[in-house]
Amino acid sequence: xxxxxxxxxxxxxxxxxxREGRSRRGLTRRELARRINRSVTTIQRAEAGEVRxxxxxxxxxxxxxxxxxxxxxxxxxxxxxxxxxxxMTDAPRLNLVRTSADLxxxxxxxxxxxxxxxxxxxxxxxxxxxxxxxxxxxxSAWRIRERKQPVTSVRQMHAYLIACEVPEYSFPxxxxxxxxxxxxxxxxxxxxxxxxxxxxxxxxxxPEAVTFMLQAGLKPLDPxxxxxxPWTAVCTTCSxxxxxxYSKVKVGVGCRICSxxxx
Numbered sequence: 001x002x003x004x005x006x007x008x009x010x011x012x013x014x015x016x017x018x019r020e021g022r023s024r025r026g027l028t029r030r031e032l033a034r035r036i037n038r039s040v041t042t043i044q045r046a047e048a049g050e051v052r053x054x055x056x057x058x059x060x061x062x063x064x065x066x067x068x069x070x071x072x073x074x075x076x077x078x079x080x081x082x083x084x085x086x087x088m089t090d091a092p093r094l095n096l097v098r099t100s101a102d103l104x105x106x107x108x109x110x111x112x113x114x115x116x117x118x119x120x121x122x123x124x125x126x127x128x129x130x131x132x133x134x135x136x137x138x139x140s141a142w143r144i145r146e147r148k149q150p151v152t153s154v155r156q157m158h159a160y161l162i163a164c165e166v167p168e169y170s171f172p173x174x175x176x177x178x179x180x181x182x183x184x185x186x187x188x189x190x191x192x193x194x195x196x197x198x199x200x201x202x203x204x205x206x207p208e209a210v211t212f213m214l215q216a217g218l219k220p221l222d223p224x225x226x227x228x229x230p231w232t233a234v235c236t237t238c239s240x241x242x243x244x245x246y247s248k249v250k251v252g253v254g255c256r257i258c259s260x261x262x263x
């Protein structure tokens with residue numbers, strides 16, 4: 001058995017614990033591989049101390065060798081290639097997934113637990129089982145794991161799970177979680193449409209003001225001074241001259257003389 005290059009870093013400590021657990025059980029790598037239905041190469045990689053094995057493989061070896069699961073999971077997390085301080089995505093247990101956000105977090109979590117395989121590796125794994133499930137492009141793999149795209153179908157979700165080496169016996173639970181998330185999406189209230197933009201009130205132009213004054217029976221004698229300023233005008237009915245405000249004429253106030261005579 002080749003020595004571990006660095007038995008003191010995270011991956012090295014994990015590999016050393018797996019080796020020692022197998023040794024305490026008195027198992028050869030071949031015997032251990034048969035017990036957990038894995039290849040001898042998988043056992044060798046897990047014990048080599050060069051790369052972190054997947055969480056599932058780590059748990060299976062620990063269970064077969066009598067190593068504490070909680071202890072081995074702590075070592076596995078410390079062996080993350082992202083180094084100290086890396087935290088795995090918080091995700092609900094599969095039976096507690098209720099929304100698309102929950103499902104997206106759970107899908108990212110299984111990718112992390114699988115040792116964060118590359119998009120290319122995920123594509124190759126899915127392609128190897130595409131006749132049973134579906135292919136998975138590198139872009140889709142990346143977008144799903146980064147939570148930029150939801151899974152669009154059960155077949156695509158199966159392909160993603162295969163790419164993350166999730167056990168197939170758990171697939172029915174994933175399908176139920178996906179269905180709950182879709183149901184929640186349909187029931188979610190749709191956002192209210194954005195209010196129409198309010199256009200600023202447009203000021204009246206001098207020609208428009210003159211036209212309106214003439215329609216009201218008042219002929220302006222001065223240039224338009226603005227809506228609130230007094231404006232000299234002659235009444236086209238009684239020929240009297242008065243000072244009126246355009247804003248008042250706009251609401252129905254006209255010639256004062258004609259108004260008094262009408263009263």
